Amino acid sequence: MSKAVLMQGNEAAVEGAIAAGMRIFAGYPITPSTEIAEQSALRLPQVGGRFIQMEDEISSIAAVLGASVAGVKAMTATSGPGFSLMQENLGYGAMAEIPCVIVDVQRAGPSTGLPTSPAQGDYMQARWGTHGDHPVIALSPSSVLETFYLMVRAFNLSEKYRTPVIFLMDEIVGHMREGVELPNPSSLIINHRRPSFHDGANKQCYYVPEGQLVPAMKPFGRGERYNITGLAHDESGFPTNNTQVAGKLVSRLLAKVEEHTDDIVRVEEYAMDDAETAVVCFGGTTRAVMSAILEARAAGKKVGMFRPITVWPFPEQQLKARLPQLKNILMVEHNHGQMLLEVQRVTGGATPVSFLGKVDGTVITPAEILAKLQEMEV
């Protein structure tokens, strides 16, 4: 008998988070993410963690940020409407450099939209939802098992770069069940919270040593009193109106992610070595794309798949490296063309980019992708 068990994507997100050390979940139920709250409520007390159902999504992310400040890895989960409500405090997390993970199981919008139908319409919201210039790391899984491993990575990146990480799922993966065999937790690499301030005389809580970009983090209540604010602040953590200090702070926040894309960005490629056409996709859409590519390859067509696993920052260098061999690109996503804009930006008009998207709540099928490739004369 196989050791694998049938598990839903939303459940795997919780198991991955617990394996990564998540011990506080604060959330508000919303389809199609609700199973994440339910599973957290069931599992967290079993491992000494705590679950709290908040009064709304605004307080959910606020409680998550508070828990993280107090030294416990924390997560919330929502869908588009709730993700919109979280945006202000998402920016607070970026500004005050508070690690946490925010799961958005995307559903069809705008507004209340089609609550149980799949979509990927929050791709740009994940990048630009909160006001002001800020760093964003967003990851998107395409299978149940990947959801588990990628969630561990989400927490690790969040801790390493002291920034909220957006876990951009979709209804397809969130509600899909697959057989998975979860690894022994001891086999996973986990980034634990750095235990103290940087060594040396400078004890300021946002002190960043020369040549580094991320300040060490110390939880409240462990011996050193400091201040946290969402206002522009200096290294001591107190508000400042000094424009030079404020400008330097925002630049450093952006540089934390921009200068570490080698570490942060991951893509998956399939059959790209000799591909003349690349189908770009992410998340649950990948499933239909892969089925279509296997059929196209069987018919002798030189089609490959390029899938950003890290969807923000967009894998610019990785796609650029493929451009010389490509005759054209097909972007497939469950929205009206959001990642498409990034692909077009990277290609700069040099490679023709076609688009296949859906906003009616139905799933893009392999047949539709094959038809589109036909239309592109691939």
Add this chain to the structure above:
Amino acid sequence: MSNRYEMRFAGSGGQGVILASVIMAEAAVIAGLNTVQSQAYGPEARGGVSKAETVVSREKIWYSKVTLPNFLLALTQASLNTYTKTLAEGAVVMMDDSLDCPDYLDKSRVIAIPILRTAKEKVGKAFTANIVAVGAINAALQLFTDEELMEAVKRHIPAGTEEINKTALAAGKELIDPAAAAAFVHRLG
């Protein structure tokens, strides 16, 4: 996609067709097969049309949804009428015998059995209809061993309900005439 076996389970919300689909998928996992299970339902947890899908294969499954089902379970007239319009060639349709079978279906591929009545009268609990169905489905298709199926059921029922579910599973199996089942047995490619 010839090595995929696509199953669709349809009924009204609350009949447990999603759980039937989940149990078949769990049995596939236990049997060491690849499977993807998914569902579509309205925003509410009760009422409305409910549709669940299980894809089983010896190979990696990419596309997670059913396009042309090889098997359909229908527990309501609406779902029977809707989902018999798109079926794979030679697909098996299992329906509750209280429903009217559409004329266009090949009767030799239709299994009309008293799933709802058996649950209510023989097992004694209407809510066991999905487990009765699962027992009947596997007796016809013989995708999994009885042990694999029972283990799958156990993983998805509340503690303390093993006996009634065992009874339901057996009652479902009895609805299928072993001799007639030979025509429906599916061997995965």
Add this chain to the structure above:
Amino acid sequence: MPSDLIHLYMRIDHLPHIWCPGCGNGVIMRDVAVALDEIINDTDNDIDRDDIVIVSGIGCSSRAAGYLDFNSIHTTHGRAIAFATGIKMANPKLHVIVLTGDGDCSAIGGNHLIHAARRNLGLTVICFNNDIYGMTGGQYSPTTPTGDKATTAPYGNLDRPFDIALLAAGAGASFAARGDVFHARETTEIIKKAILHKGFSLVDVYSVCPTYYGRKNKKGDAVEMLKWQRDNLIPMSRFNVMTPEDMAGKKPIGILAENDFPEYTEEYAKLIERCRNKNRK
């Protein structure tokens, strides 16, 4: 001695504070510092200074978090109680004190206030209630009395005001009290009791804003406003023996609700224990 208190509990580098001359907020901040000083120095309490976390939102009141030398977090508008909820859930050992204002906690943050009260999570909320939005220049708040003027109520306020202490009590707070700037000693005692109370506690402290609320409504200078508090906000012990005629137009200060309800994180600790025992079996 005030100067010792300042050196011990305030961040000297960040003073003087930004509050206007005559503002009551400094008095409330001092009350909080005195209360904490007495709590920390009373060994019976076994409360370490580093176990105290000050959380604030946005508004005049919320600057107090930066002046008090404790672990402090100045959060977003209205969300201080929600941040505090996460802090307390993550580390129930911490004493989490929310410094907020009437707008911060009963307008934009009203939902968080009533739900924290309902859960009886062990937080202490001190509301610096000045009946106005001071930071943005004098707009009416949920506690501005009906008919009073504000920049957004140039013809007089049509809204009916909240009584924040009663609102919290109505939402199930196990401790709800009212204090004011004039009765600083009484208010400090109330704040002390609130901090030591197991469960959710709220003290609605009436501040004075001569700059915006006072000037708009011809209430006189800070001294006049404090005299009004002296004459109209009456300590409970005196209020309770007043004749109905004398009570008219006056409000008691003191503890309005005090109950021994189960505290949320303690209940959660029991839940964890239950789950672990079940796992062991």
